Amino acid sequence: AMLDPDNGLSFTIARIVQRLKGSSLHSQLERQARISLHKPEIKLESLKEDIKDFLKTSGWEKKLQNAVYSELNVFPSPCHPAAPPEHMKEPLAYMRKAQGSWEKRILKSLNSMCTELSIPLAQKRPVSEQKELLNKWNEMGTDEPDLSLFRPVYAPKDFLEVLTNLRNPNYENGEQPSFRSHLGLIQVPLKVKDIPELKEDFSELGLNIGQLGIDDSAQVPPEFFENEHVRVGQKVLAEQDSAAAQQYVRQGCPTALRADLWALILNISNQPEDILYYEQLKSNVIQHDLLVDSLIFKDVKLTASNDDYYFVFEDYLYQVLLCFSRDTSVLEHFTYSSATPPKSYIRGKLGMEEYAVFYPPNVNYNSFILSVAPLCFLYHEPSKLYQIFREMYVRFFFRLHSISSHPSGIVSLCLLFETLLQTHLPQLFYHLREIGAQPLRISFKWMVRAFSGYLATDQLLLLWDRILGYNSLEILAVLAAAVFAFRAVNLMEVTSLAAAEAVLADLSTLKVMPLLQIFLFATVT
């Protein structure tokens, strides 16, 4: 329908209505409304009002609110109703181009691996193999397939190299480098926030406000903050209000409430149809063998199996990731991602959509794995674990693996990190640069993995509470800068990149909330 171009709001409403129409929530609401007709309080004269009241008191209106809120969180508002779809993916042409080239490189690498190993990208599994896989679905970790010939498609530093080479062709930077120019690796003029803006955005992390991760430590009596915070959390859960939950978790989640709070924010309720969907994905895995599966296996073996905390969940990781690579519903998020996933078809079924499989842009599963693993501490039911991970991916983590101008995209995070460091710790920045230890070279791997595998699990979960609470990944860049600030004294004494890496090698004892708080609110600028 043609809309008033000035009225972006009605466009947004129309889009959300469109998305929710035909969803299972829609049919549930219809069913509830129909059931309510039998109730005495529903009168024919005031049918519409009475049904609305009923939906309100029975909690269904809240569910609808949560769904709308979820849509608003995930899908960005369109820049202009008449803007072409590419602009929703990524408004800047040079970024789109760079992402396109990067994807081509990955696909080329994948294809050549297929040719080298004479393995198709996707093929149907023989029945005996299907049976075998079904039997050991819960313990794929005990498998030892020969993975020596498979190599990761790219390493984090390859990706960093691509980001470092990004240039805006419209930006003339002919002037001689001076103290004003940016001395880091990222050389694109994206807008990033400074500390005053961050303080405003992250105001709930301020010194006067209670935080889990600080005010629940052993020396603080629980009456000061913790008990009340838990009480409020229980209330939020009882109300089942997504928006309230998102606000609440900015001060951290009590461990016992975290799983439910995150599910509420992500609007995951694990309905029967969700479980069915997961089972369907599982049967896709059983029936078809993808090249990508071997890459997943290899990466899980290399990363999670060797991790002090995550090794226990190795089997869950296979289950989630194998299903994920067959989940074409994830494709719809690509309308707002700069990435376009390569699509392939099961061998022999070229062009038949039901046999299509896609390759998520981050074919290097290294970072994926570490973003699933912490979730295993919260959810042990496979289909719920799967949905939570998928939602985290389409809201947040995909931005860490694709080239875009979005404020939570990896490019912006890198630039934000470098700018914070250069502005507030210039001496340290210059020193590290001088000795060939550009700080981003060290912090990149932390950010691209959202610190998973580097922090202790309880600290990581406190950090991810804030990612959900603020619906942004910027906190990753702030934490990275805060870590450098914390270790500044030692870093000033090193004389090589290797020595700098060594100083920052072990983050497992860090407490993230005090670091963030001090960096944002207690550092003299």
Added chain:
Amino acid sequence: FRIMAGKVKWVTDIEKSVLINNFEKRGWIQVTENEDWNFYWMSVQTIRNVFSVETGYRLSDDQIVNHFPNHYELTRKDLMVKNIKRYRKELEKEGSPLAEKDENGKYIYLDFVPVTFMLPADYNLFVEEFRKNPSSTWIMKPCGKAQGKGIFLINKLSQIKKWSRDSKTSSFVSQSSKEAYVISLYINNPLLIGGKKFDLRLYVLVSTYRPLRCYMYKLGFCRFCTVKYTPSTSELDNMFVHLTNVAIQKHGDDYNHIHGGKWTVSNLRLYLESTRGKEVTNKLFDEIHWIIVQSLKAVAPVMNNDKHCFECYGYDIIIDDKLKPWLIEVNASPSLTSSTANDRILKYNLINDTLNIAVPNGEIPDCKWNKSPPKEVLGNYEVLYDEEMAQSDGPDRDLRSRSGQSTAVKGNRARDSGKPVLTTWK
């Protein structure tokens, strides 16, 4: 008034770096056992000799050893069970509320050891119990061995015919402790994480039994089986499924040398709080502390509370899927071998903190001291139970097993390590 001059002279017959490094960093001097020594970290064989009647060894006031003479009352599987059974009966006789039973005749507060019998002595009693539940699985463990040696599972009486007293093949003659076995009901519903079975290893330091003073090391760990757990009978022979001893797991194909299949206890707590809730997790840890203290109280009356002794025990505990902890066994000589780098650090710190408590200020000891170290030296230990403190709070507090330290460290469940008599947990 003795002047504490000179450095501590130490001996050990256990060549482990975590020990030796700790002695050397204190500037102690290594000597042989024939010389004048102050501190001897002994293996269990040596302690047997030192305190045996024949040798007539007499320790002087400035000599300390790391075992109690008859530690086996706690650390031998059959004696531990015997002492706990005796303790329960005594409490029942004196009408103590701790010995209360439920409608099925099971102890409410003191049922923390799986049903156990000695073989061949209790064979008939065992058969009676077995027949009540013929589909159950039982675990056979030799009394005198460690590290999972000689353990096997059975689910049919025929598998242990050898131990039948009536059997012609039984050897009445050799009733030596080496032949004796205990048979316990196998916990076939262990709590699984990631589908894997695990047990808990906790370190407990006892400085005196009467009055009982014991400390729990905060950094215990979980040992995971590398293979997925299955109660299926076909896997009874697969020791990699069932036994969590690292000595066994180390040889499995999937054994990983970076993390060694271990989790810290704080990881476990985080996982349980996140997936099960805070109350049940706190209850579980309170119960774990409770059963440790009760096991020590059970053997305290029979322990030779020699003032030259302290001991660091390795407690093995299994948690079932109803979040009930079970005491499996207590080790007098917990392994000081390190399977990973983290492990080495943990054990080094364990010995360090142990020595700080047992040998105050690292100076030449005087075994007549009151064995009450100041809070600052505890390191990663926390007071689990201090009988003297508990008694000074009033007689009925004894049942609450209150810790001696009044500062409540949050997450220190030792604070409430005893169950109040009329209880929240009913």
